[in-house]
Amino acid sequence: MNTYTYSYKTDSTKEIIGRVYALDLFEAQIKIAMVKKLSIENITKLFEIKKSLSSEKNVRTYQN
Numbered sequence: 001m002n003t004y005t006y007s008y009k010t011d012s013t014k015e016i017i018g019r020v021y022a023l024d025l026f027e028a029q030i031k032i033a034m035v036k037k038l039s040i041e042n043i044t045k046l047f048e049i050k051k052s053l054s055s056e057k058n059v060r061t062y063q064n
Helices: 025-036 040-046
Strands: 002-008 018-022 047-051
Touching (some): 018 025, 025 047
Antiparallel strands (some): 002 047
16 A cells, blocks of 8 residues: 545645545545545546655644
């Protein structure tokens, strides 16, 4: 399984808003479509989906 992250295409900072575990990009699109309750066509229009590399530091941290 690979980790796929997604962000809004219109967001200039490309902040990651979610991640899914999937075998390939198509499965990731299906899972995101289920979460967002949108069609796969709309998912591809609204979100940039990319395979996350293990070396990337994508995890948001919060301080109290």
